[in-house]
Amino acid sequence: MNICFITGTIFNLGGVQRVLSVVASELSKQHQITVLCTDSNFKQDNSLYNLSKDVNVEINNNIIKPKSFRQKLICKFVKAMNNINKEILNEKILMASYYPSKSELSRLIKYLNKGDFDYVIGVEGYYSIVVALISKEIRAKVLGWEHNSYFSYFENKNKYYWGQDLLFKKYMPLLDGCIVLTNSDREKYNQILKVNNCITIYNPLSFKSNIKTNCSNKNILFVGRLLEEQKGLDLLVEVFNFVVKQKDEWKLVIVGDGPDYKKLTNLISEKGIEKSVQIFPHTNKISDYYINSSILLSTSRWEGFGLVITEAMECGLPVIAFENSGPKEIIEDGKSGVLIKYGDVKAMAEKTIDLIENKQLRNGISKGAVERAQNFDCKTIIEKWNQYLLSL
Missing domain, CATH: 3.40.50.2000 (Glycogen Phosphorylase B;)
Structure with missing residues (x-):
């Protein structure tokens, strides 16, 4: 299998980065694995989470470009409005504020079709929506891989994807599959977002330890x-x-x-x-x-x-x-x-x-x-x- 994970970066401190490094490294023992990082602010450092050299990493901020100062201001304004009343903003405003432009999506489609991937996996909610938007334009099957709870994403006011429920309800069903971390989240993704082929897969341990604590130190x-x-x-x-x-x-x-x-x-x-x-x-x-x-x-x-x-x-x-x-x-x-x-x-x-x-x-x-x-x-x-x- 030829698999591409899309994320901001894999070279920053965090649980998502650690888990992605472990999963990509292990899958690379059997498959071709590419990790496309759209944020070039972090330099490649495979030692951070022991990322395998067999994983092909591409750091490219020319596909989905960093937001300009003006775009960031607009995002802040839209988020502030969303926090006041998440019913105020419509789909068009939310898409224009938060997600890639048509030209950026076109570049991503070209990159992914050229890579001849079998599976394209958007890491976290943002990239899940991104791959859903282009699902009909690429040959690969597209999946979302969520790294926080449904509550955190949609019910935790002012955090993550608060106020973007209508976008996720519209676009998440376009995915061929979705990986979540708990069974309670799987039920919500199935019932509320109508996601296809949603499955619970736990995060793997990043190490094994033959030595255990004796629970004696204070x-x-x-x-x-x-x-x-x-x-x-x-x-x-x-x-x-x-x-x-x-x-x-x-x-x-x-x-x-x-x-x-x-x-x-x-x-x-x-x-x-x-x-x-x-x-x-x-x-x-x-x-x-x-x-x-x-x-x-x-x-x-x-x-x-x-x-x-x-x-x-x-x-x-x-x-x-x-x-x-x-x-x-x-x-x-x-x-x-x-x-x-x-x-x-x-x-x-x-x-x-x-x-x-x-x-x-x-x-x-x-x-x-x-x-x-x-x-x-x-x-x-x-x-x-x-x-x-x-x-x-």
Whole structure:
């Protein structure tokens, strides 16, 4: 099979980039794989997520050009109007503001037909719409691959594709197929967007670890992009502040980079818990942190999936997560992890203290986590990809 993934970039820090790198690399062992990146601001760096040299990467911003300053201003205005009342704007205005022009789509059609691809996969909502728009003009079958929840895309006010429901309802049915991350999302894509051949395929683990944590170190871990709102950094600090007042020998270890680093350090300082918190930058050796911790906290307000959760499970690290679509799909509450009602800081803190005080409970959840992690094994996930593509 000759497969092309279309995305902004694969060479930036983020879960989408990591998962795309893993899937593309694994598929390249059996198929011809191209990743078309339309954003040239990021230079090629295969080492970032160990992207295979067998993956053909094309960075080309002459097909879908970067938006001009004027276009960006128009987008901001349209988004502001959308946020006030998403019923105000019609399809024509939304398409002209957010999506490629006819000339850009023509260049993309020419590129894809010249590449003689069997499958063209738009990565995330924007590129899913892009490939849907040209579905009748290219020889390849076109698919969307969504990396966040339906809630995040369409029901989370002012975020992602808020107010673009009418576009997705019109164009997503033009796809030959669509990959989503949870069964609840698949139901919504089928029922609301009327997407054809929608399937749930989990994100694969990016590594295997023969070494598991013994859950003995007094470290509580957080891993993720430093994005206050999405990742709930404010909630994380609140939870740990509650915990450390009772268990002052325990440390919070944070691993990640992002634009809200300063906000995070300010939140920590306001609580006066600086001596109990350590912050480390993104690393490709993240398994070392999982293995040297005893509990992982996931305080995200929304997660399409939760790659950090499955990675922690692979290392036997007990996870306590706020309940949203991603963690709900992954965690068997009380067996392979713990789910907490979203936003209940006190309940998360109390459950963290329960695990701190009960080593047997930690070990039991650790065992369940390792068993659950087998469902996200890379070979299993790639086989599902192969079967799905061949079925279309």
